[in-house]
Amino acid sequence: MEYYAGLDVSMEETHICVLDREGALVREGKTRSSPAMIATFLADGPPCEQVIFETGRMAPMLYHGLVEQGVPVQCVESRQAYQALKSLAGHKTDRNDARGLAHLARTGFYKLTHVKSLSAHAIRSLIAARKKLVGQRVTIDNQIRGLVVVFGVRLPRALSPAFKDAALKISDGVPGLHAALCGLFAAREAILTAVAAIDADMKRMARASRVCARLMTVPGVGPITALAFAAAIDEPSRFRRSRDVGAYLGLVPRRYQSGEIDYSGSIPKRGDIRVRTLLYEAANVMLTRCAGTLKLKTWALAIGARSTMRKARVALARRLAIVMHAMMRDGTEFQIA
Template sequence: MFAGLDVSMAETRVCVVTRDGAVVHEVKVPSTPADIAAALAQVQACRRVLFETGRMAPMLYHGLSRLGLPVVCVESRQAYQALKSLATHKTDRNDARGLAHLARTGFFKPVHVKSLPAHAVRSLIIARKKLVGQRVTLENQIRGLAVVFGIRLPRALSSAFIRQALQASEGIPGLSAAMRGLVAARAAVLAAVVAIDADIKRMVRASDACRRLMSIPGVGQLTALAFTAAVDDPGRFRRSRDIGAYLGLVPRRYQSSEVDYTGSISKCGDRRVRTLLYEAANVMLTRYKQPLKLKDWAFAIARRSTMRKARIALARRLAIIMHAMLRHGTQFKPA
């Protein structure tokens, strides 16, 4: 028996087929591991239970795995192309049947579902990014209101920024209340960012892997923590150089007959980790003053191409080195 699950936030459509493709069981149940397992228990043991990636995928994957079900998660883009060729109309019932047939034929590529602790770390990093963006938005709004009255404020992170902003609004009805509200909101956002930074610092101190990654020039706490959460299990990559393609740091290629085109990087995978690696590469090239072979290698690329391509190449090389360090438990050796 083979099962396909079409998952939504509230309900999941379950379809079970035989080896020959005959549908033997179809039902709609709540999207919880216990309810799905109970629905599958009504038929013979399934050799494979297949569903697509999505927001519910981590919870369902680990929950069903703990219940002993042979669950497999597939990339939604690949499943979409296969399901489009199997059914004319896109319905939950047809999607569940199509996924069951994919499970039966084996015409799919399973994807790794990160552990729940890795997802928790990723959530912390995403929350910090969102809060920092909100802080910048509030500061720009304060600056824009002050400019209307001819007041140019200093850098937002300086101590004089808030003082001059409040002084500029004194005695002006409407503007004073707006400034106080924006300043209070900025203070609350800054406090939340400081609290998240403290959590990140504690997590990095407790992680031997993060401390080893931070021995690389340019790699800080946020980069090390985000990279370890993105990799999750270093053993799932057969070669360390495969991490470059996983993070979207390799050139995109299109080949058809006489056409063979190599473009810019693919930008697949975790955008935040890719950005942090690029920033780490920039710090290594611009701020690290000690001699380093990695710097010489990147500057050689910059001389025959551009500095931007050198940073991207160095970011990819850093990802390869960091994965090898995680996989083998080694320290960074500058020489």
């Protein structure tokens, strides 16, 4: 007899349901959300052919931990599972969700999703932290501009040395304003120091990686873009074709077809928003700052001449994703011509 299990995971507890091939309930319960406890619960029952759970914040830790425990676990797409679970139970409970996931495992009606390695998640965490710090720095800069504009002062570029000097100069003799600006500039300096440390770490990691070193040969691609793209792809072999990467990152046109209606719209913007943004910026750099004749640049400029430069940047970003995936998969270098 074959058995299948579904896991409904939360931060504290995981509800587990085990069904047989015919859908009869064999065992259910709940345990702590740790790989060892879940593996122990499953080991006390009949061996399962398949164990599935939905994507979420706990997915990387649980997936890799359960694989190490020898559990035949798979992670499924949460959006697809959500639509299926709505039709299987009238009430939304953790117990019913676990049973519904077990039914999905039994019937095979689920869409598998790749769980990135923990090293890839570590790089993504570094990039996310940098983005948050840069956003906080911009917020502080705007706050400083708002405080001094009341006194009729327009400050220069935020990253220039004159920015701080001009702001503190106007605050001399104004006790309340001076104290406020000193506090904001102290926080700003701490953020800039943290960003500089992260940038140094990312440059060191990019230089140490052969994959990132190859990706950085693409005009417009720097250490941040190379690391983010490599972490997002993780395993190049999981894509059957390089052009599938464009759809994975949400860079292909959205299509709607029903009966006589069939049209293509703007990109769906699904997938990793940070990687998509970095590729778009790399495409803009290639179009505006890279001198010389590049085949990709000429191709994108032709699109811009026929349509708009925005569409040209999106198309070039999609093509860059395809080229960079092929470089990761085949170990080839970027071809200028």
